Amino acid sequence: MKHYTSIHDIDNIDTWIEEAKSLKSNPLKHKELGRNKTLGLLFFNSSLRTRLSTQKAALNLGMDPIVMNVSGDAWGIEFGDGTVMDGNTAEHIKEAAAVVSQYCDIIAVRAFPTLTDKAKDESEQVLKSFIEFASVPTVNMESATGHPLQGLTDAITISEHAKVARPRVVLSWAPHVKALPHAVANSFVQAMHKMDVEFVIANPEGYNLNPQITGDTVVYHNQEEAFKDADFVYTKNWSSFEDYGKVKNTDPNWMITKEKLGNAKFMHCLPVRRNLVVEDAVLDTDSSLVIQQANNRTFAAQLVLKKLLENL
């Protein structure tokens, strides 16, 4: 593995999960592996969990993390090919990525989608530019269409908490007031496709995810039906994919409640808006695995960094 850009970079999710659990049981075992190596964390967008957990993962491996908020700390980056740069951008990604590669042994990048320009978002311009123009490995800390550190985290968490051999896992849309990306949902779908689970999706009409990603996964438009016999309900809002980036539905009936959940475990990548996406009664009880997921973010990142370091 040269870069970690999507769930597709995981060759065998079962062995990855086992290795992540092993790191979790002894986080400092590979403290010498990253000694005198720097991880550059470049944020084009806000971050809390990813910012902290990826730094923690780097520290566990003995690496020195260097954090940059690209927009606030530096200036506008140009991605266009052949652009006459007489506007607002001051540095081309060709230089920026090559330059950061001079100081960092691994580069981790967060860059959200526009949610207004589907073609641009699907092209993954920022992430792909780093892969093309950086001379060191790139880690996706959430791009326009994927959040594979989260997807790997979720796979680990399901594996830890599954009580049956082949659990039923539901990815459920829930209402939100803002237009949110598809990245987390996409990577979760891809991760579930690699695991031995009974995986289905629940979302309102008009909210089907990219069919190239969901493939032949069963999609329910009736949440109650989907939740029947569920072991895990992974919840996430996303904006419409078909009517790209639009908020077409905020139906409160899709909020996750304790009653709907039954005995299933609740999962969410966070941040989550209480009493809009999910009611307090879920989050405040041990139906919820959200903090355990947050904890596993460290070990997902640590596993990815370890694999990249071993390959340097």
Added chain:
Amino acid sequence: MKHYTSIHDIDNIDTWIEEAKSLKSNPLKHKELGRNKTLGLLFFNSSLRTRLSTQKAALNLGMDPIVMNVSGDAWGIEFGDGTVMDGNTAEHIKEAAAVVSQYCDIIAVRAFPTLTDKAKDESEQVLKSFIEFASVPTVNMESATGHPLQGLTDAITISEHAKVARPRVVLSWAPHVKALPHAVANSFVQAMHKMDVEFVIANPEGYNLNPQITGDTVVYHNQEEAFKDADFVYTKNWSSFEDYGKVKNTDPNWMITKEKLGNAKFMHCLPVRRNLVVEDAVLDTDSSLVIQQANNRTFAAQLVLKKLLENL
């Protein structure tokens, strides 16, 4: 001590002062204590001294500091109980505090008061929420009503510079153009109450601090009278407590001058506005202890972190 939230957490200020002096004389003695432990520094507000000195203290103990500007780096945090989060806040403190606890062994938080809502400020919502919802120790890096790292610093500095057994210490209000918090003054009062000093306060009428904090401390409304035979004049502006958060007085006669000061030492937590709060002639001579105070911030923080680390 499970958290360091106020001067009340200091069981014996004399032994704390001695231990801080000992750390100062050998700052790297406990470099192994914090090895592989992270300190998360969360700033809801600006900071220079606290930001740098607390990082330095952590480094002296071998810890890895991770800094976050909560508003700039992440998003709005919700503190209300049961709120339907369909507004501007994107993550509830219940999740945020629990999540940060997954990556940090100790959390340090700065969150200033509103100065418009007395009840809310007195409730110490942000600090108390971290204590309630984080699963690791919390350090107050200045909250709505207290700045106990500063108060401890000031106690250490007075102990270092006292030339008599029981020095006379005056806390004096001074003019300012903006409405400032009571936090530094409150913690200074509480620290002086724990020390063997002759402690009085000087402030204009209408500027008495919270009587629950000042207790039976003598309050002068005549600055000259208060300064008589003073060994230390600790200066700080604060907005009115009675007429909460209001700037009712900017009387330049309350500015600290070399003449008023006489042989007393001048102290201030900084930042200080020159020639408004205190004249250049004070700060530019060795009447002033402000830089020594700033230096002691490191050892106050280091002592607090050391005690929390030993208790993990």
Added chain:
Amino acid sequence: MKHYTSIHDIDNIDTWIEEAKSLKSNPLKHKELGRNKTLGLLFFNSSLRTRLSTQKAALNLGMDPIVMNVSGDAWGIEFGDGTVMDGNTAEHIKEAAAVVSQYCDIIAVRAFPTLTDKAKDESEQVLKSFIEFASVPTVNMESATGHPLQGLTDAITISEHAKVARPRVVLSWAPHVKALPHAVANSFVQAMHKMDVEFVIANPEGYNLNPQITGDTVVYHNQEEAFKDADFVYTKNWSSFEDYGKVKNTDPNWMITKEKLGNAKFMHCLPVRRNLVVEDAVLDTDSSLVIQQANNRTFAAQLVLKKLLENL
């Protein structure tokens, strides 16, 4: 050397270049030198290369870097002498510099010029204030009139890539849409004056640099003539010095092209605006040394920090 403020602080550029090359061949050789020492990086302005390369240099020497965006993380700093601080500035540089010195063993500062007030810019108020009021060494990470870490970098890069004993080096102005500082150009001129090179400058009329800096360097107003037999073309835009800070010329004929360049190597400090300052055909071929320059930023900074550490 007590501070590193300008190219004039380099006593012998040839031995400095050799030492930098030696550091580059073994970057971790002095890892113990900076152990338990902190480098404070204070940014009054944006930065990418300087931010990352100076941190990397510090880490190579075993130092702990602490980064602060002064404006975003703290508050307005007052530089005026005797000012009654009842306006927007909250802390005087006298305190700020002395305070930062309590926590950092070396302070590095970036502060750009106003480009509207020539006298103020020439006075180097921010940089000089740190030198005056800080009690530790100060490093110039680009000030109003100089960028000596870049100038040293450029000298190293030319030395590495020179194919003749005394190469012809041209500093060429190129067009830009914004008013840019003279700092990089000034430090490059000063560095070239210290090296055994045939050094000339090419710029449009009205764009002569400060004559006190350029001295008797030949200045061409005809770019083609200047480029004849050039080995290195160092390109940079700057605003007018005579008509201070004005953009009087954006003539696209001054853009650097592959054809103009011939066999010469292209150099630029970055960030560079493509197809405005220089065409893609230059940057995308091995005519360009810009990434090698960026790489050498680490070793220029490391050499400066090493010399300051050895002198502590």
